[in-house]
Amino acid sequence: MVFVKKLIPSAWLAVGVMLSGSIAGCTSTESIGSFWLGEDGEITHDAEPVPVPNRSGLVYTPDSRDRQYQQHVEVEPGYKDPLHHGYAPAQTHKRLNDYASQLAMELMDNATRLTQQDMVGVASFVRLNQSLSDSTVLGNQLSEYLIAELQDFGLAVVDFKLAGGITVTPVGDFVLTRDGTALAKQVEMDHVVTGTIIEDDRGVRVNARIVSLENKQVVASANVYIPAFIVMDLNKVASVN
Numbered sequence: 001m002v003f004v005k006k007l008i009p010s011a012w013l014a015v016g017v018m019l020s021g022s023i024a025g026c027t028s029t030e031s032i033g034s035f036w037l038g039e040d041g042e043i044t045h046d047a048e049p050v051p052v053p054n055r056s057g058l059v060y061t062p063d064s065r066d067r068q069y070q071q072h073v074e075v076e077p078g079y080k081d082p083l084h085h086g087y088a089p090a091q092t093h094k095r096l097n098d099y100a101s102q103l104a105m106e107l108m109d110n111a112t113r114l115t116q117q118d119m120v121g122v123a124s125f126v127r128l129n130q131s132l133s134d135s136t137v138l139g140n141q142l143s144e145y146l147i148a149e150l151q152d153f154g155l156a157v158v159d160f161k162l163a164g165g166i167t168v169t170p171v172g173d174f175v176l177t178r179d180g181t182a183l184a185k186q187v188e189m190d191h192v193v194t195g196t197i198i199e200d201d202r203g204v205r206v207n208a209r210i211v212s213l214e215n216k217q218v219v220a221s222a223n224v225y226i227p228a229f230i231v232m233d234l235n236k237v238a239s240v241n
Contacts, residue, residue, distance in 0.1 A: 096138070096234065099224050100145035103208050106222030107193070108153045114210065114219050118190040121158045122146050125206060128196040137234045138204060138226070139197055146193060146208075160187045189213055203227040 125139035126132050151157050163177040164184050177183060195208035203226050210220040 094227075094230060096141055096226070096230060097145045097149075099206070099226050099230070100142055100149050103142075103206065103222050103224050104146055104149035104153060106224075107150070107208060107210060107220045108155075110222060111210065111220035113212075113217075114155075114191065116154045116156060118156065119158045119188055120150065120155050120191045120193060120210065121160045121187070121189045122150070122193040125195045125197050125208070128198050128207075132196070136197065138206075138231055141234060142206065143193070150193065158187060158189050160184075160189065162187075191219065199231075201228070204231055 122143045124135040124143045127134045127136065127139075147157050147159070159176070160183070161176045161178065162184050163175055163179075163182045165175075167174045167177075167182075191210050191212055193208065193210050195206060198205040198207070205223065205225050207223045208221065209218045211218055
C-alpha cells in the first residue's frame with residue numbers, strides 16, 4: 001500500500017511504503033522508507049528507513065457503553081436472562097392488534113373448505129386447563145381484534161353477543177350483552193374461531209383455529225407467541241379500569 005501526500009509549493013511527494021520484500025535496498029517488513037520526487041522527475045529513496053509499529057491486528061477502543069456495562073457487571077455479576085427477570089423495553093411499536101393481524105393472516109393462509117359465504121363467529125380465547133372456560137384480558141381482547149382482522153379478509157363475521165333488542169338507559173343505549181337470557185334467540189353460524197392460551201414466564205402462546213360447527217372439523221389453525229411485556233401492559237390497563 002502506498003500513501004502519497006503532495007506538499008505545495010515545495011513540489012515534492014512523501015510516500016510511505018510497507019515493505020513486503022526488497023524495495024530500493026530496504027528489506028525490513030517493519031519499516032517505512034521515504035521517497036522524494038525531484039524537479040527532474042526522478043524518484044530517489046532516503047537511505048534511512050523509518051521504523052513503524054506492527055499494526056497487523058485490529059485494536060478496539062472502548063467507549064461509554066463499555067464503561068457502563070462494566071459498572072453494571074461489578075454491581076450484579078453473572079448473566080441473567082432478561083426475559084426471565086422482568087424484561088420490559090422502554091418503548092415498543094408492537095401492540096396486541098399486530099399479533100391479531102398475524103393470527104388472522106396465518107388462519108386465512110391455512111384455511112381449507114372456507115368460503116366468503118360461511119358465517120363465522122369469534123369466541124374468547126381460554127386458558128388450556130381442565131375447564132377450558134377460564135378466559136383472560138388477553139383472551140377477550142384478542143377475540144375482539146380478530147373480528148375486524150378476519151373481516152378484512154372478506155369473511156362474513158357474526159356477532160353472537162347481540163341482544164334481542166336495544167336496551168335504552170340513562171347512561172347509554174346498549175345492544176351487546178353477555179346475559180344468555182337477553183341474547184338473540186337464534187344466530188346462524190357455520191364456523192367459530194376459538195383457541196387456547198398457554199402462559200409462561202416469557203409470555204403467552206396463543207393457539208387459534210377455525211372449527212366447523214357441523215362436523216367439528218378444524219378448517220384452519222395458527223399460533224403466535226406474545227411477549228410478557230405486551231400482556232403485562234394489558235393487565236395494567238385492566239386493573240386501572
